Amino acid sequence: MLFSYRWLQEHFDDPLPNPQELADYLTLHSFEVESVAEEKDDFVLDIDILPNRSSDCLSHEGVAKEISVLFEKKTKTPEHFQIQEIESKPTKLQISVEDSKLCPRYIGRKVSRITVAESPLWMKEKLQAIGQKSINNIVDATNVIMYETGQPLHAFDADKLDGEKIFVRLARSGEKITTLDGKEVPLDENTLVIADAKDPLAIAGVKGGKKAEVDKNTKNIVLESANFHPTNIRKTSARVNIRTDSSKRFENEVPLKVAEEGMETVSSVLLKLHQNSGSDKEQPIFEEKIDIYPEKYRQIKISVNPSRVSDILGVEISEDVLEETLHRLEFPYEKTNVIQKMLDLAPKYAGTKYAYGADQSTGKTEPKSFDSSSLIQFLFAEAGMLVPRLAVDQYFFGEEVAFADMLPGDVVFSNAAEEQIYFKSVHFLPGKELPEGVDHAGLYLGEGNILHTSREQQKAVIEKMKESKQFKKVVGVRRMADPHKERWLVSVPEHRLDLERPEDIVEEIGRIYGYEKISAKPLPTETFSPKIHRLFFAVNKIRNILFTLGFSEIYTHTLQRKGDVRVANPMAQDKAFLRTSLLENMQKSLDLNEKNAPLFGEEVLTLFEIGIVFPEGKEHTALAIGIRDTKRKKQQRAEEIFQKVEEGFQEAFGKKLPHREGETVEINLDEFIADIPEKFSYEDVLEKKAAGEKYESISSYPFLLRDIAVFVSEGEDAFEILRLISEEGKDLLVRTTLFDIFEKTFEDGLKKTSYAYHIVFQAKDRTLSDEEANRIMDQVTKRLNEKPGFSVR
């Protein structure tokens, strides 16, 4: 997301560090700033906010808050966004939310007598700074406040509604909506819409509709500041193929409280806009807001063992640093003991309604009812400890305690034969067996008392364990936490939805403290004896054999135009299938390299590839070998090379290779190596064997081939030929290959040796002309002929 430096500065009285310094610091401690660009009298920071911080930092306010933590500067609300007391009139607007899971909060407010006009300069500048268009004052206000607070907002033209009631409901089959940009989008029963009595007005959280669009004649509006379920928005946005700044925020989960901030801010901004417009027009009338918010947010608490912070980070974090960092983060905390904390809370929950159900996991809203294990989970969560949801998993999570040693705070498990009985752990360390079975759990309070949910009384009760029917068949007692150890119970502020576990707090401490302060430490010695990977050994052994014989290794593409398995979403038609064999690519590679053979100075191309192939959808590792004699006349040369390969394999593995047909052969290596003896070392197969240290880019222009043969008299240094060629050819000379030598005694008795070379010329930046190559060759010929003892044939 783009952030305006000036806009961020408005959150502080103190001056911020300069933009680049700020960017570097954020990158080192929070998230990556990808670029800093100067724009007019501002700087734009492009910050890569990843999903973990998308619920609090896709907004200027959020990033300002982050800056305040890092630089220990106090934040303030920028003047334009300050919330004002608004005098509001009674409202006739009605809102109905069909499913509060899909829409956990909906705040609506009617505002009458507004004037749609051009936006004020400050608003236009803010939007422009982060690359957004200005539309009109109403739409801009909702947008600018989203970039400020992270809360997506929407304004409907109230006069275009059928009726005075807003419905938040699932779309009906066959319903359609025309979006603001004029696209007709078919809706289905999983799509949440905002509707009036007749039609959908918006795809909830994704895109507004045409019907109630705010236009230049709009006089009365309904403002929406709502919260929608992340998964539903994500699925809808994918299905209708519309991604907006709004849907992006909702699918990353927006904190519930921000809806209120959004509504208050947009109301205040609209009020001020009209007050400042200076005209003698009547001021807008704000009606009371309607806030549908049935399930209140539950604050997350995390208990942290301070010594674990240092253990995980690998650097000593003193309790002072820990305290200071929590202060900077504004995370309230208390030093307490999990068990004691929980026992203090427990009695309050006696009397809470009982309901059996899997959807009662302790989460981010206050529970209204419990079953036996969700009550346990909730109580521990309130004391900062994450225990599993199911009784059977809790059983395996806790430490075993003998019945006689039971202490207050221990959890008693039983088979009450009332609910689904589990005999195996499901989520926590799955698959552990408990033959007695468990379906019930209670919290031991001491003196024979237990807190648990009574099915009979349909509520949580405290009673004598001995008298409870549900604890007739106790299967075990478990201790979830050390009753004597002090921990730090951290309360996570609502805007940090990403923090759930102690490790999350460790990360907060570590990144603010600075990972750069961690010094490297060698691995502790562990009792682990690594095995040799049979296939990895074998493929590298094979590479060595072929390397020694002069082969070149290629890697090619797995995705091809033919095969047995088609990917569901191919990038291109010729890359739609998984290869079933390496041979097609091997042929292509031989063809390609034959054209360039003079560049390598080899008449016989010898290639191999080792890779995974997918015949009939099953995968195995294959080896392909390709040998091509580009001269074709001497077929036995290829034959000889293959024989050497066979000998190499025979020697290394004591096994024969399958017969080669034509130029290529493919071997299923999984099968080939299945019976080779186990290895106890990697021997020489991890040797690097690299010739080059630096890569030179490949010219995309054609090369030219020339030959030269020179007689050199006895006693002269034949290297002179290469030296001259190199001097004349300069950068254009790519390769020289000696292809023929013979001696001849001339009639005059002089002994001369003939040297014949292939010479390859190529330019990196252009197509080399024949004339250019000829000129070089003429020059070489001329200079050689001038030398005593040399004559070009």
Next chain:
Amino acid sequence: MREEEKLGHLHPITIIIREITALFTELGFEVASGPEIEEEYYNFDALNVPKDHPARDMQDTFWLPSSADSFRPDETDLKQKNYQKRLLRTHTSPVQVRYMETHEPPFQIIVPGKVYRYEATDATHETQFHQIEGLVVGKNLSLANLKYVLQALLKKLYGEEINIKLRPGYFPFVEPGVEIDMQCFRCKGAGCTSCKESGWIEILGGGMVHPAVLENVGIDPRKWRGFAFGVGVERLIMLKYGVEDIRMFYTGDLRLVNQF
């Protein structure tokens, strides 16, 4: 001008994988591997990347036809993985899960392998590339150990004088998560074209194994701790040798291979 060659040429991907594997086997790591056709469970769910979570967008996926689409799972069937959709693995991390499911800690493994991403190709992006994954699970591991191992890796490839720095990163399967930057080995931090004038090159990702990942594979995170890291092989080669275009690695072109 080049001299005549007698020996052959290993592909640079092989060369770098060997160099790194040699280092890690010296440090007592075991080589592990896993399938390229992977189940959604191993590639995502078990790694704490739930369905319909925005974190899935960080790795665009090639999906494969499911062999059992009609089978409808319910919550308690989570471990019955035969209903899972199949895909081309987007990272080598599923091998972590497969290894941890079948081995008792402590262990330390290194996983070289090919991975696939559904994304448009250009000079620095290919739909297939190689990764090397490392995983260590033991008793008293920390970010300081991770730093040690990665420093050793980068020194081996780019020279002893290289510096690295850790900064916050986000990968759902680690917590804390870090990105590792290496001081540019060309300009030694002064800023050049290789490092986009920043003096630093983003090169690796890693962190402490997320406790949820350990729980999923049956390892008690209160008793064991781990760290993991991953690195793109082609990127290492491009930086080390100056290869400009990642697509060159898969053309079967000896004009590239025979330079190594």
